[in-house]
Amino acid sequence: MAVLNMRRFSTAFQRVFGKPTHHGKPQPLAGPLAWGALLVAGLAACGTQGDATVLPDRWPRSGLSGYRFVDADVPYALGRFGWDLDEPTVVVPVMPSATLADARMQVWGQMSPRLSPEKTVLFRAGLSAQKPNAEAEPDEVLTPTQPWEGAGLHSPSVLALRDDGSRQLLVYQGQQGDVGAAVVTADGIDKRDAPLISATTLRAGTAGNIGRVSAVRDEDRVYLFYTLGERELRVAETEYATLVRAADLGRKETGELDVRISxxxxxxxxxxxxxxxSKAVPAERIGHVAARRLLTPVGRVRWDVALRAQAGRDTVLVAASAYAEGRTKASIGPASAFLPVEAALIKTSEGTVGAPSLATVAGRSLLFFGLRSVGSQVAVATLPQ
Amino acid sequence: MRRALGRMGPTWPRLCGLSLVLASLSPSPAAASLPELFGLGGRVSAMANTGAAYATGFDAAYANPAGLWQSGRQLTLGTVYGGYGLSLRSPQDGSISPHLIDPTAGLIIGGSFTLPLGGVLKDRIGTALALYTPFGLINRAQDPFPDVPRAPVLDGRSQVVSVLLGAGVRLPGGFSVGGGALALAALVGTITITPDGSGRITSISEQQLTVDYAPILGVRWQGLGDRLALGAVFRGASRSSYRLTVSTKLGDALPIELPLIYFAGSAQYDPLQLGMEAAARLRPSLLLVAQLTWKHWSAYEYPVLPATQSAAMLPVPGFHDTLVPRLAIEKTLALGGWGELSLRGGYQFEWSPAPDPPASPPKPESRPSNLHDADRHIVSAGLGLRFIGRLPLTLDVFGQGHILGPHSTLSGGLGVLGAVLGYQL
Amino acid sequence: MSAWAWLLTLCGALLGATSARANPVDAFGLGARATALGSAYSAVADDTAAAYYNPAGLARSTDLRVDLGYQLARPVLNVSGQPQDLMDSRGLIFGVLLPGRLLGLRFAFGVTLFLPDQQATRIRVLSFDRPRLQLFENRPQRMFFAANLAIHIYRGLYLGGGLTFMSRSKGVVYLRGRVALSDPEQSALESSVDVNLLAIRYPQVGLLFEATKDLSFSLVYRHKFLLELEQGFNIRGDIGDEGQEPLVKGARFEQVAYSVDLFQPWQIVAGAAARFSSVLVSFDLTYSRWSEQPPPAARITLNVDIGRFNDLVKLVPSRPYPDPGFFDTLMPAVGVEWRALSNALSGRLALDLRGGYRFEPSPVPEQDGESSFGDSDRHIVSLGLGVELSRLGQVLKKPLAIDVFGAFTHLPLRRFKKLDPRSLVGDFTVGGQVWQVGGQMRWRF
Known part of the structure; x- marks a missing residue:
């Protein structure tokens, strides 16, 4: 006699006595009935109680290391033939979707023709949170037009001006590190002519070059995170209302925004x-900062920055983090110090990592970053569950 | 404890003779299993693992649950110890080396009671729980590499907990029926070796201890003034299986990638079997028993599954079905007014299900079989002491000697001793 | 006294041989009457549920008893607002109580089983930093099977004890053959298995004193147990693709994982029950020694020798984990049973209404460090109904009891804050409910 599997009996009983749950197991009412029947049926058949079902891990996380490609065989979210893509910035809707399947997001970034790497333009693409590794082709949305922008634009950051996303404030950099702004609506992008913050202001009296600027709103303020001289992380702080007003004043506004540098x-x-x-050495350069403000489940604010660090020939993506500190008149920025995470955001040998961007969409933690092998594309990773 | 059989009528010689003829016509018999390898209970073990027609206590949960309606109300505790002295001759160079098997050592526990119902159900329904547990062990999965010789019918058979639950009902006309299940532990799960969040190596495992059930069904007829009983018992195939999957996700920490590895197989296997038994009481104090059991060993599969998808083909057992004849006798002597002494003995022939020499591979890429087994002549004997009065105890002791028949590779024998103490509540 | 010695010996041996596993009954109670009384049952127990609540209670019964029931507990918990996919704890309850006399001494033997209908036991080991609902993920997914022996010592004084069993696995799996380099699934490995499931026994003993017909006191001790797993696997072989000369000959990969999957603290229960006319009031106070909880995570020993590739191995060794620092807990429980009808239908029907409350403080401390064990206090409110049917005819001469219960557990929202913003898990909250229902029939013969 063949050994009959008890699970087959259970399945049959489920059909008769109750609908299967998401575990594929009978609902409570079915249990006693199924058992009663099994006691009878068990006398006439061999069987096994149990299976090797693995319990799913549904614990929400906002971890800052250990990301893995969403799919190692299909690692890329965005790519465009003949172009190099990098510096992704994820824009999550203010009103989040209830399910992962419904969740969509915008990814902004920079791209340049492979043969003219200095001619960077800004791109935008829409992605699904459930399948972000879509290998989608982004649209070119902004090119340099002003003298201060130089040959190329980079470092886009987007702040929502309306909750429905119909009006956004785009903050970006010109070739020399000056920061500009534009208002994004369904009708187009209305760019301010003059820079919002000059590179000189951001240098704070030093001679260091300005790295990627990442703008994040914190209630009535906006923080612009950036690296100075590839050696230190700084924050330029300004009032949100002032920033919006400056961006909205029109194309001809020339005054520079009043900011404080941390x-x-x-x-x-x-x-x-x-x-x-164990063989780690201090980094020689840091840059490509992307910041995010996170409200933890207990209601306190945490600030994360993802950045690229280099030492010798090693290039890694790493994060640093800090809890928001109470504001004082003297304080500048959300916290007085950021602590680097002692593990990489992602370990990969697929290519050289570029600029990162962190986001949590419908409960799913995602890491977008530039990844260069032959060309540069935007890859996407997630925290394993 | 009630005696299963009363006095016999004049027809016993013909019926008993028929049973003996049937037994002698069988080609030869084959082995039992785990607790059944040596019997479960002091009385049935001393009587060549019979009992389908006469067992009434907790031992009937395995021998034949149809007898449980007569179980009374009893608690039982026993112990069993068995030693193995086997040798294997190498097919390659003819050298002989000992084949080591861990000794059998465990506890036998039983509890049985007839439900004290009234009316039409008075003295009709009984139930029992029987348990064999090796000391300190619940299950052992011990499977060597496929080129290492093994004796699958004997190796580690007694290293698995067996739990039996049965019930019997008395029907009109001297008939009774019973059913139960033999439960064996099994293990399924997954193990993942992976770095934790800080990059250090750890493992994540999800495992479940599950239960494999096999049914036991029996029917019994008692007649001729309880001088003759006929019993039949059916036992489904029982298997104690394990199925673990190990995946290694070390990423860049290890320059080579390991495959998904499966550890799956059967730690224990008992074939489906059907036994027919006749028990005749020639005199009030003398019980003769004859049994014939058919075992479906041809369904036996190699006890280990391949570890990887591309592993070499495993050996094919090539087992065949077997028949096991058993004969037993019990003589009871009165000890004044305070007790009874029973002298018991039996013989059985376990026809080996394994081909000799081991089966040759069906395909050139398969390994030759490493499964060795020989016929066994089993002689058993025992004593039973039953106290009557304020201390209603029973004490049964038994011993079995298993002598291996001629075989091209396996030789030697094994023996087992046991004692079972019962208390009538 | 020789009879006592014999009994104790028998008890020890029986207990040493039963097969049972850990403890969903700790979490959700056992039996419809006991659970309806808020598990304040140590001084009340006289049925097969006594196997857990107080083994001494078994000897109160002079009838053979058979109990059969089914109970279900469904945790509906969320972490940081995210519903967790926890398994129900549901299964069959079966118990038999066999009373007897030996040399004039009254005793009873009982076996009680809770058999989950999903699996006998679930074993789940996670890495130390991986978040978990420590007291809900594994603890309820177990078979419980206890055997006990109880004796009536003298005038209302009862003593009982027994063992409950668990199993642990220990063993190594050996593999040999060839590990393919280009496609690992083309590897050809043979296995040899040597894995044992070993038995773990832990005892429980109880004392029951019936001071008067209507007043009882109890004292129960349940020993702790620890489920350890020790599993290894060992690969020896060549590295290379089929049909080609191996790149590495005699490579070695050895791994041993040691972990503690489940822990139950030792417990002391003190209880009392008093009957005032038609009302029974019971109270239990349980002390649980949770502070002995070891780190519930796997420690790995890994040895790798892959020849020319050794320089590329970047395995960071495992490390000892910190003490989780659980708190000992004190858990009060109170139950009330009111005989609403005692002789209805010409003495054929009696009806009991039951209620209970239990408070279980969480043993889990603040999770501000590396570990993330989610838990919260539990307030458990239960209600139940018991019907006793008498004069059922000739077949069943003694009353048959039918009990049902429902219980609701509230876990208030608990906030866990991490000291280090770099925490892999971050701040989290835990809260929710547990719903329980069940029914049981109790036969006396």
Whole structure:
């Protein structure tokens, strides 16, 4: 006699006595009936109780290391033939979707023709949170037109001006690091002629070059995170209302935004490369910062920055984090110091990593980053469940 | 404890003779399994693992649940110890080396009671729980590489917990029926070796201890003034299986990728079997038993599944079905007014299900079979002491000697001793 | 006294041989009457549920008893607002109580089983930093099977004890053959298995004193147990693709994982029950030694020798994990049973209404460090109904009891804050409910 599997009996009983749940197991009412029947049927058949079902892990996370490609065989979210893509910035709707399947997001970034890498333009693409590795082709949305912008634009950040996303404030950089702004609506992008903040202001009296600027709103303020001289993390702080007004004043407004520059919040030497490993050495350069403001489930604000660190020939993506500190008149920025995470955001040997961007969409933690092998595309990773 | 059979009528010689003839016509018999390898209970073990026509206590849960309606109300505790002295001759160079099997050592526990119902159900329904547990062990999965010789019918058979639950009902006309199940532990699950969040190696495992059930069904007829009983028992195939999957997700930490590895197989297998038995009480104090059991060993599969998708083909057992004849006798002596002494003995022939020499591979790429087994002549004997009065105890002791018949590779024997104490509540 | 010694020996041996596993009954109670009384049952128990609540209660009964029931608990918990996919704890309850006398001494033997209908036991080991609902994920997914022996010592004084069983696995799996380099699934490996499921026994003992017909006191001790897993696998072979000369000969990959999957603290229960006319009031106070909880995670020992590729191995070794620092807890429980009808239908029907409350403080401390064990206090409110049917004819001469219950557990929202913003899990909250229902029939013969 063949050994009959008890699960087959259970399945049959489920059909008769109750609908299967998402576990594929009978609902409570079915249990006693099924058992009663099984006691009878069990006398006439062999069987096995149990299976090897693995319990799903539905614990929400906002971790800052250990990301893995959404699909190692299809790692890319965005790509365009003949172009190099990098510096992704994820824009999550203010009104989040209830399910992962419904959730959509915008990804902004920069791209340049492979043969003219200095001619960078800004792109935008729409992606699904459920299948972000769509290998989609983004649209070119903004090109340099002003003298201060130079040959190319980069470092887009987007702030929502309306909750429904119909009006957004785009903050970006010109070739020399000056920061500009534009209002994005369904009708187009209305760019301010003059820079919002000059690179000189951001240098704070030093001679360092300005890295990627990442603008994030914190209630009535806006913080612009950036690296100075590839050696330290700084924040330029301004009033949100002032920023909106400056951007909205029209194309001809020429005045520079009033900002306060923080002292260094993170030094290059604090970051190990590769992070957390016994052979780690202090980083020689940091840059490509992307910041995010996170409201933790207990209601406090956490600030994360993802950045690229280099030491010798090793290039890694790493994060640093800080809880928001109480504001004082003297304080500038959300916190006085950021602590680097002693593990890489992602470990990959697929190519050289570029600029990162972190986002949590419908409960799913995603990491977008530039990844260069032959060309550069935007890859996407997630925290394993 | 009630005696299963009363006095016999004049027809017993013909019926008993018929049973003996049937038994002698069988080609030869084959082995039992785990607790059934040596019997479950002091009385049936001393009587060549019979009992389908006469067992009434907790031992009937395995021998034949149809007898449980007569179980009374009893608690039982016993112990069993068995040693193995087997040798294997190498097919390659002819050298002989000992084949080591861990000794059998465990507890037998039983509880049985007839439901004290009234009216039409008075003295009709009984139930029992029987348990064999090796000391300190619930299950052992021990499977060597496929080129290492093994004796699958004997290796580790007694290293698995067996739980039996049965019930019997008395019907009109001297008939009774019973049913139960033999439960064996099984293990399924997954193990993942992976770095934790800080990059250090850890493992994540999801495992479930499950239960494999096999049915036991029986029918019994008692007649001729309880001098003759006929019993039949059916036992489904029972299997104690394990199925673990190991995946190694070390990413860049290891320059080579390991395949998905499966550890799956059967730690224990008992074939489906059907036994027919006749028990005749020639005199009030003398019980003769004859049994014939058919075992469906041809359904036996190699006990291990391939570890990887591309592993070499495993050996094919090539087992065949077997018949097991058993004969037993019990003589009871009165000990004044305070007790009874029973002298028991039996013989059975376990026809080996394995071909000799082991089966040759069906395909050139398959390995030759490493499964060795020989016929066994089993002689059993025992004593039973029953106290009457304020201390209603029973004590049964038994011993079995298994002598292996001629075989090209396997030789030697094994023996088992046991004692079972019962208390009538 | 020789009879006592024999009994104790028998008890020890029986208990040493039963097969049972850990404890969903700790979490959700056992039996319809006991659960309806808020599990304040140690001084009330006289049925097969006594196997858990107080083994001494078994000897109160002079009838053979058979109990059969089914109970279900459905945790509806969320972490940071995200519903968790927890398994129900549901299964069959079966118990038998066999009373007897030996040399004039009254005793009873009982076996009680809770058999989940999903699996006998679930074992789940996660990495230390992986978040979990420590007391809900594994603890209820177990078979419970206890055997106990109880004796009536003297004038209302009862003593009982027994063992409950669990199993743990220990063993190594050996593999040999060839590991394919280009496509690992083309590897050709043979396995040899040597894995044992070993038995773990833990005892429970109870004392029951009937001071008067209407007043009882109880004291129960349940020993702790620890489910350890020790599993290894060992690969020896060549590395290379089929049909080609191996790149590495005699490579070695050895891994041993040691982990603690489940822990139950030792417990002491003190209880009392008093009957005032038609009302029974019971109270239990349970002390649980949770502070002995070991780190519930796997420690890995890994040895790798892959020849020319050794320089590329970047395995970071496992490490010892910190003490989780659980708190000991004190859990009060109270139950009330009111005989609403005692002789209805010409003495054929009696009706009991039951209610209970239990408070279980969480043993889990603030999770501000690396670990993330989610838990919250539990307030458990239960209600039940019991019907006793008498004069059922000749077949069933003694009353048959039918009990049903429902219980609701509220876990208030608990907030866990991490000290380090870099935490892999981050701040989280835990809260929710557990719903329970069940029914049971109790026969006496």
């Amino acid at each position: 002292p260094p919040l993170l030094y290059v030497s604090a970051v190990g490369v590769p992070p957390g490993e």
